[in-house]
Amino acid sequence: MSWRDDAWSDAQTGRSGFSLRAERLLVRVLLVLRGDVREGAKSATERRQDRRRAEELADIILTDFPRRAIPFGIAAVAIIVLLCTMPLMRDLFSGSTARSAGVAPVANVVESSLRARSAEMSDGLEALRAVVAPFAADAAPANEPREAVAPCCDAAAPFKRS
Amino acid sequence: MTSSTRAVVWRLSAAWIVAWSSTAGADNAGFALAPKESVLAVDARGISDLLDGPRGALVRPVLEAFAGSDALGTFDVLAKRANAPGEKVARDVFSGRIAFFLPSADPGAEWLLGFESDDQRCEHVLRMLSAKMSAPGRFESAGERLSMRRVGGWLLIAPATERGRALIDESAVRVPVEDAAKSLLGEPLMQDLLASDAPVRVFMRHSGSLGGATAIALRGAKLGFHAEVAGNYESAPFGLTPGRHALDAHLVRALEDRAVMVLSNPADGVPSKSDAFWVALLPEIVPPPAMRTNLAGERVLMIGMSADTPMPTLACAWRIEDAEQAEADQDHFMKGVCCALGRTVEQPRSDQKESDLARDRATAELAEAQIAERRCAELGPFADRYLGRPLKLGSSVLCWSTVETPCGGWQVYSSDPRWLADVTERLAASSCSGDARPSVGGIGFCDGVRASAMLRRWQPLVEPRPDALTAPKAPPRPAASDRISRGILALSDMMERLGRVRFRYEMPSPTAIRAHFEVEPQGRLGEPARRLTEPKPGASRE
DSSP states (O other): OOTTSTTOOHHHHTSOHHHHHHHHHHHHHHHHHHTOSOTTOOSHHHHHHHHHHHHHHHHHHHHHHHHHHHHHHHHHHHHHHHHHHHHHHHHHHHHHHTGGGGTSOHHHHHHHHHHHHHHHHHHHHHHHHHHHTTTSOOOOOTTSOOOOOOOOOGGGSSSOOO | OOHHHHHHHHHHHHHHHHHHHHHHHHHTHHHHTSBTTOSEEEEESOHHHHHSHHHHHHHHHHHHHHHOHHHHHHHHHHHHHTTSOHHHHHHHHHSSEEEEEESOOOTTOOOEEEEEOOHHHHHHHHHHTTOEEEETTEEEETTTTEEEEEETTEEEEEESSHHHHHHHHHHHHHTTSOOTTTBGGGOGGGHHHHHOOOSEEEEEEOOTTTOSEEEEEEEEETTEEEEEEEEEOSSOOTTOOOOOEEOOHHHHHHGGGTOSEEEEEEOOSOOOGGGHHHHHHOGGGSOOHHHHTTEEEEEEEEEEEOSSSSSEEEEEEEEESOHHHHHHHHHHHHHHHHHHHHHHHOOOOTTSOSOOHHHHHHHHHHHHHHHHHTEETTHHHHHHHHTOGGGOOTTOOEEEEEEEETTEEEEEEESOHHHHHHHHHHHHHHSOOOSOOOEESEEEEEEHHHHHHHHHHHOTTOOOOOOTTTOTTOOOOOHHHHHHHHHHHHHHHHHHHHOEEEEEEEEEETTEEEEEEEEEOOOSOOOOSOOOOOOOTTTTOO
């Protein structure tokens, strides 16, 4: 059964009568615009022919139009969206390049970055100082007398003098 | 000369003196803004010189390592706000004078930044900071939470707090009349720095036991920059010993092809107070007077990288007058040192007698064999025991050589046989140059790239991460260890970007130091921030 059959009814299509009538009206308007409706058609046969031609045209429109037009429509909408959001995207990307600087006040970012970096460097220096400390403790001031140098003593060796 | 001519001459002279004094006064105008008790002050009156041309590309990575990438990223934001290319903004901002100071060392202390600027430059800065005028000559940036004031050719910027605004007003008073009594101009430790014509000058006051202050004058050079450092402290800094000697700069340069760091300084062989701990453990390390009389007064400390294990290698060379005598002295001396090392490492078990003739004999035979090979293996265990295992120096081997040269020679000691061979070769080839020898307290260099690689491999004091395969539920590494890791990474990053640093110093007194640094930055960004890589399981068990 096709929706063009005479037996096709509002109930079978599941659509309201108003919708179908609006559709038919739209098609007739299109036909008028194309000049396909015969002005003098008054007979029942001519009206049926007009009706059939209108429904065939409506069939084409309602089945083919979405398939052909929707991809173009989506592409057009995507282009419009892209064009409209481009400035926003540019700001977003430049903001991410500048890390958090785009959000937080510049002075705060600089200050916190400096503090964090100097704290890390200070930890590193402390680690190095701990490594070097046994070899470079505070040197004796030059004007202070040095401690007496212990002589190299064989007696300190673990084995006895032979 | 008529009286009218005299009057004209007098007036011209007076005008010249007034003009000269105002110019001279303006020369330290950046420091005049800072209160006398400031802990940090910077006066950059030609920072564009440092950043000019190819040098800018070299210095930027150093700045980034010092300040962090976030801080430098803000510059891009400012450039965008000014709607100008970054280079133009940099030229606008850095072409004039910039002053910065911290009035106190408190963590939350306010700061003040000053731009000496014409109206156009001032407008650029105000636009970058999105500032709005709040009163004639005063501006506020709500977004940046900054307060600004235009006074006498300066644009003073501070945080928009009560204290920040007070800092601005106090500094503004000192702009037209520089007040030595209330500003850093009157600080005794600043006087040498005030006389310097360097484009960038930095003053740092130290708290704690070190005390005193450090003054740094920076200048651009062909391949980087030079820094003149003058430090006056309340206690002796860095364990350095005063004294000067004619040191061989040619030799130090010759070692640049292989060493991580080299330091040459005067030494007479007498242990200092800093050696007291080691002398107590190993009395034999004190050279006898007869051996010391052969020393020529110059000692070179050379740090390298071990090829086999992730640890540094050390070598210390003493210039001597007579190589033949030195060889005999050295073997005799090292016999005692090796025995002392063995004694400190080897402890008798509880069931053993303190005095065991058989054990002592075996030890003596081993020592004889080591002396013949001129190496002793107890240095590693000794380092583990007395410096601690976290220093990861357990693979060290004490070895030594005597180098004979046409001008005398060297007694060389090292912690690694391969490094000993490396430095011995260089000492033999390069230590009799006829170049003039500067009489200074020390000369040396640090190769930042090698030092960085060594630190990343070595990771002193960092606990090894538990192996995920053998101990899947091992507890995470303690936070302190992570802090050390990050610290070492930050330091190695900075060293890598600084590139090669050559230095020389002298100490006019035990608490004062004058140093000159030549920095040749690496000129490229370091590795991106990441956690320190642990050695692969089994890699150290070769």
